Every structure is written in structure tokens, then in C-alpha cells.
Amino acid sequence: MGKTLFDKIWEKHVVRQIDGGPAVLYIDKHFIHEVTSPQAFKGLEKRGLKVFRPQQVVATADHNVPTVQQHLPIKDELSRNQVQQLIDNCKHHDIELYGLGHPFQGIVHVIGPELGVTQPGMTIVCGDSHTSTHGAFGSIAFGIGTSEVEMVMATQCLMQSKPKLMRINVEGTLNKGVVSKDIVLYIIAQLSASGATGYFVEFAGSAIRGLSMEARMTICNMSIEMGARGGMIAPDDITFDYIKGRLFAPGVAQWERKLAAWKELYTDADAVFDREITIAAADIEPMITYGTNPGMGMGVSGHIPAEHEIEAKEKPSFLKSLDYMGLKPGTVIKGRKVDYVFIGSCTNSRIEDLRLVASFVKGRKKADGVEVWIVPGSKQVEKQAIAEGIDKIFEEAGFQLRQPGCSACLAMNEDKIPAGKYCISTSNRNFEGRQGPSARTLLASPLTAAVAAITGEVGDVREFL
């Protein structure tokens, strides 16, 4: 029987298989940030240890950082303390830190790929669930908890049980106005927020192969939102072209050898998955969520399920969720007024996302009464946007282009959506309180968010194309 892409990478990283237990898995790259690392460093120090392989660790400050006036000291004392501890810890343990003020600073899942650190065939972890993003390059990448961060710091290894494997094929051509965010929101709506729990997912099919690296990252990023341990896509020429020439990509001397190895990274034709699903790209519309988990999504012109369409046992949580959102079962969401538009997060803050928004917004102005925040994923994205004149387009439209960080994706810094307000967000989670206590989040693609910015309401991008 053939092997899956996952199997091929996994097998190369098993240091030891414990009988009846997990495998000891070797980790190639470890990303860290300020929120989930301090307790791990403390644990390490309590054991009298130093980081075992500091050159395989990359650090940045992203979750907690302000997105305005980043050159000033952070106002919030706890945040400032957390960022300072990261600086001290990295210094003490000889870890490269792309902190505030560094030209490479940004959201951890944006900077890894753009620096060429993320490469096919690797095992990659980070104390952050959206580590699945890096799977877009054909790597095994997944989020871990702080105890596991400590394990990797101490030994460059993790104890992991092999997950079940699922393949999701998306075949055919995408409709006009449909982008990768819509694909993944559609898949999650089909599978539910827990439909892939216990699985590692490989995305395949002609519609996936046609996507850019940025678009593939958006899909793998959100695989965690259906419960999956991670998502991955077999590397191909689009992947190799993206990596080539980046700062930490293999140099000329090694390139051919690396490339030959990467080309072996695909699922064999006769490999078998524990579960396999095929989706027709033509069925996918621009999507929006209406509830408080990412599985509660629908086509933007559709209606929220009516009460009788919901199974009896799901009804209490369905109604609780709609109550939080201030929405009624069976109603349409299109045309609803929004208060905030947030374009950012590790799902959709790459240069391609900003270009897409700019292409729609150019020559238009934001609606009155809407506040629009654009938060680039990294300093490099910000720099590129300025070089391309995208900042001017946003400025003329009345948008605020802020500085890089996680920002209103989790509202750990000042960027909070006020209670009861509606925010169309390109981020990945619409949980209660995620964007601020009692804030109401509607997840959508950058295009659908751009429509809301211009019209002040939820709209169907297809009517503008």
C-alpha cells in the first residue's frame, strides 16, 4: 500500500515509537511568541536547563503588541512585561528574536513563510493553534500547549500519537468572487466545528492546486477550526517558486538537492485515508458566519437556519449563539449594518490579501459610521504595501492602516470591538468575546469585508463584479 504525504514526513521524524503509546517525534522548527512561552522558559530554568537547539527556534512578539505607535513603550503594564520577558528569555537562551522594531516582526504564521523558514517536509510546532498554516508548504505543522513548548525547548522532541488521516478534495473551478477563505469556511460549515477532530487533513484537488501560496495558507490556517490537528497541501512548483530566494531558503549550492527531496513529498496514488471527502468548487459561494463558532457559516445571500431546521439536541446551543449575536433564526444577514471591518490576522493579512482589498476599494470611499482597520501581518507586508502604493488607496478610502500584530483577532491589545457591535472580520474565530467582551463577529473573506467597508453593510461581492 502506498504512503500518504503525512506518513512520509512523519516516518522521517520518529526517534522512537513507544509500545502502546505515542511516538517521540523530532521537531525541525519551533516558533515562539510572548504569550505561550514564558511559563515554558520558567519550567526549563527550574530544571536548570538551557534551550537545547536554539538555532531551530524563531521568536516574535505579535499577540499582545499595540498596532499604533509601536515605537513607544507598551502602555499596558502586563503586556509590556510579557514582551520584555520574551526579550530577556531569548537573549539568555541565544534565540533569534524578531521583536518590536525589527524589520521582520509580525504574526508568527506570517513571518515563518515569508522569511523562507517554513519549508516542505519539515515538522513545525508553535504554542499556537494556527500553526497549521505552515502545512500549506507540505510540512507537518501543528499547535501545542505550553508544557509541550517546554518539551521542545528541552529536547527538540515531542510525544505525539499519530492522528487519523483525512483527505479533502476540492475539484473544479471556483465561481467569480469566491476566494480561498470562502473555500475553507464552506468546508467547515459542511463538516462542523468538530468534524475533523482527531484527524490531520490533506487538502487536494484541482481547485487547491490552482491556488497561490497565500491562498493555500488561508485554508491550512483554518483547518483547526473544524477540529483538525493540522492541514497540509503537497508541495509543487507554486511552492518551490514561492520559497526560492527567500532569506532562509536553501541557497544555490543546496537548492537542487533540496528540491529533489521535496519533489518526493506527495501522497502515493494507492494510499488510503481514514476518511475522504470531495467537494465541487462550483458549489461554493462567498461565505459568512452568523454564529459563535466557525462552523456556523452560510452563503452570504442565504438565510440563517430556521428553528425547525436544527436538530433538537443542537437547539439550545444554536439559540444561545444567535441570542449572543443578536440575530434571529430563519432571517437573512445580507443588508445588515456593520460597525467595524477588521482585515488582518494570520488567516488574511498577507500582501495578496491587501492587494485584493485594494483592487476592490480603489477609487471608492468607506461608508459613514463604519470603522475600518487594516492590520498587515508583518513589517515586510506593511513595507511592501507602501511600496506598491496600497497605503494611499486605503488612506483615500478612509481606512486605518495599522502596524503588524494579531490585533482584533483576539483583542489582547487595545484593539477591541465594543460590546454589542458587529464586526466583519477576516480572522478565523467568531467565539463569544473573541474580539472583545460581547463583541459580535461575522467571519468572511477579504473581498466580502471590503464590500462591507464600502457599503456599511453585509453584501454579496458578486453584485459588484
Next chain:
Amino acid sequence: MSKAINIIKSTAVPVNIENIDTDQIIPARFLKATSRDGFGKNLFRDWRFQNDDEQQPKQDFVMNNPAYKGRILVGARNFGCGSSREHAAWAIKDAGFDVVVSSFFADIFRNNSLNNFLLPVQVSEAFLQQLFQAVEQDATAEIEVNLEEQTITLLATGARESFDINSYKKTCLLNGYDDIDYLLSMRNDIVAFETARP
């Protein structure tokens, strides 16, 4: 902080809500601490208090009902989804729980719990409903979880179910071992593995 667990006999706190994500268990604004302690007071913070105000407890939330206490937390399906924050497991443990029962756990949460000697017990949906019913009717109803035997029993009725746990993790919990000790003991093998790679 971590210590071995085996038999836990206790009353339970039922939180009968599906898809409890880690943002509910511990909201992001409380993740700014740099130690592992003290998260318990912010467990389910936004469900416990109106406008984030400790003077305004939400009366309908079970943790504000003094009748409910114990070392066992019972949650509905898909418990612990969302972010990888281990703070969620710390908050539950810090609030005095040693066991979380649900019919389905998110993967990262399950791992994080095990790494903190918080035992995730996955039961069938039917058994979970029995637990909810019993505990919601009678706050003094006791549950016994036996890790050695891998069983959970509703003592009032004797209803019992067995649960799965990977044998390696079971040994760790029963003996108070942690993964780091194991991995550290393997450092020579790890170095050998690194050297042998192409």
C-alpha cells in the same frame, strides 16, 4: 503543582453547553501573566460576571450557584475547542478540578490537560446525558472516576462506563511522571538521530 491521580470521588459541576471553546474557559485578556498560577479565578469569566464585574455575578451560571462544587467538571460535546492556550487547563485545575467529563474533547485541550494532571474522561453521549440529569437534579450526586480501572460511575444509580486512555499517559498520571523527564532521559538517542539525518 503536578501530582499523581487515581481515584476521584466527588460531586460535580455541570456546564451543559456544547462547543465550549478555550476563549470561554479563559478569555484572551487574562493571558498576560507569566506564571502558571492564579488562572482559576478567571475560569469562564464572561459567563460568570456581568460586564466583567465581580460584584455582578450572573445568577443563572452554575458556578455562581453555591450548591455546586466538586473536583469534577462536566461539559457538553466538543469541550476545549479553539486556541491551544494551556491556560485553559491551568484555569480548570487551579479552580480545583481534577477531572473533566465530556462526550468529545478537542485534541490540543486533551493533551494540555493530560500534561497538567487534569484527567479528560470521554464518555458516550447517552452516559453524559445521564450525568447531566442526575447532577442537575441533585447537586449532591457523587461521581467516582477510577483511572486504574478506567471507569466512571454515577454512584446514586450505579451506572458505569469505561473510558479510554493511552497506556503511556495512564502510567504517567498514576505515577506523577511527566513527558519532559522521559524525553530528557532520551537525549543521547536524540543526538544520535540528529547525526544520522541526511
